[in-house]
Amino acid sequence: MVxxxxxxxxxxxxxxxxxxxxxxxAGIEVVAEAGDGHEAVESARLHRPDLALLxxxxxxxxxxxxxxxxRKAVPETAVVMLTTFGEDAYIAKALAEGVAGFLxxxxxxxxxIxxxxxxAEGGAYFSPTIAKRVISRVGPERLExxxxxxxxxxxxxxxxxxxxGLLGRGLPNAEIGRRLFLVEGTVKAHVSAILAKxxxxxxxxxxxxxxxxxxVGDGEG
Numbered sequence: 001m002v003x004x005x006x007x008x009x010x011x012x013x014x015x016x017x018x019x020x021x022x023x024x025x026a027g028i029e030v031v032a033e034a035g036d037g038h039e040a041v042e043s044a045r046l047h048r049p050d051l052a053l054l055x056x057x058x059x060x061x062x063x064x065x066x067x068x069x070x071r072k073a074v075p076e077t078a079v080v081m082l083t084t085f086g087e088d089a090y091i092a093k094a095l096a097e098g099v100a101g102f103l104x105x106x107x108x109x110x111x112x113i114x115x116x117x118x119x120a121e122g123g124a125y126f127s128p129t130i131a132k133r134v135i136s137r138v139g140p141e142r143l144e145x146x147x148x149x150x151x152x153x154x155x156x157x158x159x160x161x162x163x164x165g166l167l168g169r170g171l172p173n174a175e176i177g178r179r180l181f182l183v184e185g186t187v188k189a190h191v192s193a194i195l196a197k198x199x200x201x202x203x204x205x206x207x208x209x210x211x212x213x214x215x216v217g218d219g220e221g
Contacts (some may be wrong), residue, residue: 003120006032006047008040008066009055009082014105018053018082023111028116037061041069044077051078051120053103056090064090067097078119082129091130101125102171114170121172124203126211130187149212152198160197161215163190166211167203 005022007016015033022028032047034040036058042162044052054063061069064076065078080101081094091102101119103112107122114127153161159180166176173187180187191203200206210216 001027003028003051004030004031004047004049005041005116006034006044006049006052006077008034008037008043008052008058008063010035010058011055014055014082018105018112020118021112024109025101025113030111035059036071037063037066040066041073044070046073048074049077050115051080053080053082053116055082056094064093064097067094067099070186071098080115080119080125083127085097095202095208098202100202100204103127103198104129118170118172123170123172123175124167124207126204126207141181143163144216145212149209152209153213154217155197156194160194163187164177164194164206164213167191167194168207168216170207 007015007019009018019030019033021152022030031049034043038061039055040052041061054066056063058066070077070079072195075180079098080103081099082103082105083090086106094102095199100117101124103115104202107127111127115127118125153164156164162180163176165180173184173191177184177187190203197207198206198209199207
């Protein structure tokens with residue numbers, strides 16, 4: 001199945017570069033482009049893409065505003081944010097809008113493709129660099145977040161911890177099932193239970209908790 005993607009960035013050179021990277025994978029097709037948030041929302045309504053790749057900072061309507069509009073207009077379209085260094089403050093707001101991934105503009109091209117595929121398949125994806133910056137922010141709140149995350153994951157079963165560790169790495173249900181020798185329906189049930197126990201509204205928030213609790217990677221094999 002080809003992933004149909006909407007690409008939105010107001011910088012033409014950035015957009016062209018990202019599009020060129022995506023074009024190297026036959027499983028991804030850029031079906032629409034936009035230079036601002038309003039164009040992105042209108043293009044998504046018209047083309048109904050599987051995934052929208054949005055720059056956080058855009059004129060008229062930024063990526064956060066566009067994500068909120070997309071959630072209402074085309075809820076079936078997953079949203080991934082393109083970010084740069086120094087935009088950590090936007091990430092918490094983006095999580096509230098149901099964003100499923102964060103990719104660094106200056107990151108490895110292979111990471112861009114891997115992130116798009118993971119989210120399109122139902123997973124959540126953090127650029128490792130972004131995850132480290134967000135989770136490792138200094139200050140008293142860091143310890144509080146870690147303690148809270150450890151408290152939350154303590155209520156999970158061993159198998160749920162395994163699933164959360166792989167979910168935190170951005171893997172979709174099918175891949176988690178392959179790694180843990182579980183059928184996809186069982187993984188889906190585990191994920192639902194995990195989200196409920198963690199009080200997480202989506203997989204991305206659950207992934208953050210996994211990072212904060214230090215269990216990302218549990219269950220690898």
